[in-house]
Amino acid sequence: MGINADFDDQYSHHHYQRVEIPPPKPFLKTLKSNVKETLFPDDPFRKFKNQPLSKKISLGFKYFVPILDWAPRYTLQLFKADIIAGITIASLAVPQGISYAGLASLPPVIGLYSSFVPPLIYAMLGSSKHLAIGNVAVPSLLISAMLGKVVNPHENPKLYLQLVFTATFFAGVFQASLGLLRLGFIVDFLSHATILGFMSGAATVVCLQQLKGILGLLHFTHQTDIVSVMTSIFTQIHQWRWESGVLGCCFLFFLLLTRYFSKMKPKFFWISAMAPLTSVILGSVLVYFTHAEKNGVQVIGHLKKGINPPSYSELAFSSQYLAIAIKTGVVTSIIALAEGIAVGRSFAIIENYDIDGNKEMIAFGLMNIVGSCTSCYLTTGPFSRTAVNYNAGCKTTVSNIVMSIAVMITLLLLTPLFHYTPLVVLSSIIISAMLGIIDYNSAIQLWKVDKYDFFVCISSYIGVVFGSVEVGLIVAVAMSLLRILLFVARPKTFVLGKIPNSMTYRNIEQYSTASSVPGVLIIHIDSPIYFANASYLRERISRWIDEEEEKQRTSTEIELQYVILDMSAVGNIDTSGISMLEEVKRNADRRCLKVLLANPGGEVMKKLDKSNYIDKIGKEWIYLTIGEAVNACNYILHNCKFQSKRIDSSVTPDDSV
Template sequence: MNIFGWYEPDSKGKSYIKPVGKIPKGLPDFTAGWWLPLYNVGRQMTLSVIICLVDICESISIAKAMARINKYRLNYTQELRGLGLANLAGAMFNCYTTTGSFSRSAVNNSVGAKTPLANFVTGITIMITLLWITPVFKNMSQNVQGAIIIVGVLQLFDWPEFLYLWRINKLDWLVWNVSFLVVLFAGVEIGIGTGVGLSLLLVIYKTAFPRISQLGRLPGTTVYRSVAMYPEAEPQPGVLLLRVDAQLYFANIEGVRDYVTQAIEQRRSAGDKSGDPVRVVVLDLAPVTDIDATGIHFLDDLVDELRHEGGVALVLGNPSQRVLLSLKRAHLDRKIGRANINVHMADAVVRARAIADAKLKQETVAGV
């Protein structure tokens, strides 16, 4: 084991390759009892919550990676139940917290493990090793341990996913890179927490600043699509068609209000294809699955603001049953006009065109 003298210390007392050293024999003692550690309860609860979150994130992350590699569907509930039972049993023996291990899972997968029986065999092998075979590993190099883990974990580096995220969504790519770098330089716990926190910030950002699209009619159809994505889509004379791709609630109301105001000003300054100013605003509410009280107040105020902006009318299209029920409870359907709330977008546009034509006639008569 020491033929080349690599384990012998040099003049500074350091050896080239460090052995594992003595590994204590035996299994952990049974430590469960009727008492509870009531000292420093606040800190213990805080640590428990942190450990639980880290364990869940780490376990689900490696489980998803294994499921993607081996082409099977992950049962998250079953995974968490297994972790809970394992931690309850392990706590009775003062064991380290049970979680999905990146390194051991990768090694298991690399040797061809396919069922939980592999973990059972691994557990029995570790138990036998702890009871009788620990002296064998006394002179084993620590480098060997590192090499086994490195070879196993290398399979988890999904470089194609890096390029895939860059092509598909730059924000997802950013979360991936930040999480990877923080895990690499600050540790798994901080890295997972950073990734989760950044993901939550992106969710908040996307809901607070929803995508709002101006719509136009595809030639020869009654289908309305974004004019930015479909250049051939035709804006309707005197009608501004908008679609809000998020629920209407307190966090994004001001952004929607500002967009509507700016869109009307742009159409007024540039003019649409017919040269008519905006006389009717149509909101396509198909993506709006829910609306809160602030959203109802927003629609109420929007009706007044549009009327103040030269008598512009508001028409709603594709409201869901939940949104429609909220409008009725607030009696806002009466203020908007029940004829101005349509199930189909095509009907909403027909209604808007009728209102715009009537306003144009009134303006023509008044001008004459």
């Protein structure tokens, strides 16, 4: 079956261009290069090269405090656009801040505090022009769900508030640490499908939780799963307040109607943006004149006037619940980072500018650290507020400063006006916002494009809705890691065939015109070769060979003589991978087959050379392209036939006898 080794050496095609082994590099230099590419792919220090010390200091300040870079170029025209955008998002920030604070089981005024200080910090440190800072629903729900298990916010509000501030502090420390250590790529492990399922599930849970406010219930479960929520609702049917329900449905209909109108007529985006504040004003006026608070409609009540009081003395570092506060801070910070950076990048792509993910992490971290010391809880860049900011014509982060000033004025002068604001209106605002997060169209698209992604999305959603927010988050992360492991452990391999009238080789299953080369099996390996997939690849290559030999036994084609491994997609290989290639070669030798390599990369060649694998296989059997490898095989097969014919023609009948 095989071709004699001497014959192979005689026709080994030394005129082909050989794959070169990269020149050796010192280990420390290679390590430095890899670390730089992993942690500093944007090369942030390139501007500092060949600069005097004073210039380096100036550039350093501008790098870490971006406002110093663009503020000297700021114009009155930009300010006109930013002030309009800032006032517009302030009208959304006030009712949302109050609503989301209630979702986190916090006093409403904490939500206003959180829309004052953190946006000022981000305006100085953030790299996104359009991101609007504020508290958001899902982290608010997470805080309530995780901390509420150990401390009841109604029975011990002071300790609960201390734990919230402590969790916010550690969230900021974790976020800033990721940015300073250039570990922003960790957030990328949460796939789009995972985030979609988790956010949609959390939005569903938030909507269910707001049925308490819509129905005017005084007592409600602290669990977030759908079974507990529905049980709590239907076991208190006799306590439902029809006044609250009618009012809530009316305002919810109004909010959804304004959103639909603004979606149909994008020029009137401000109608949807102003709708929450309009609802708060109308609801307050209605309650004030009808005295609905005496008929089952719950109101906010007294709101403390004044700007943020300091809270650094409230950080519970010595509390017995410090561990759960740290855990809550880390979990919520990851969700906040994923949402904030994703939103910032989305609008940066629209406007064709870049944002620095690590700078964003530092900005988020510092604003939450400062926020925890000034009576604020976790903040990030919510999509709804950022979309309003963008549509309002925002040009720079000055819009966040304008919003902060508007919130400050509200805190100093206008908080008494919120006394009669009905809680049912806040519930309607939250439900309206959450319905926009449940993106069923994207889920349908996932089903059409990638069934596994859809399965990941649905698993995450079910984990949140039927388990808890924590369970959903664990499921989401686990499914993302499982998919990565599956890709690594079970890489794609397929047989290549030649496209007619070309030197192109493609997957036989994908291209119907591609045909196999007689006597040659070409296998494409579509992944780096590591310990996790080495055993699978060895078995899969062996099965490909078995299948090819079985197919050729039942046909009149030339018996299999050569196996070409296309290494063009193998970016790296470890010692387990090299051992796998050695086993493939030994297996091929037993079958009297010859193994050839096509287009191995530089890193792969370097390791194959150091392991002496190249000497074992022979340099003459490593080619730049599949075409050259196939030509070499065909040349030898052709000459083998020619030599056999010459031998047969020189044998006389007498000799044969």
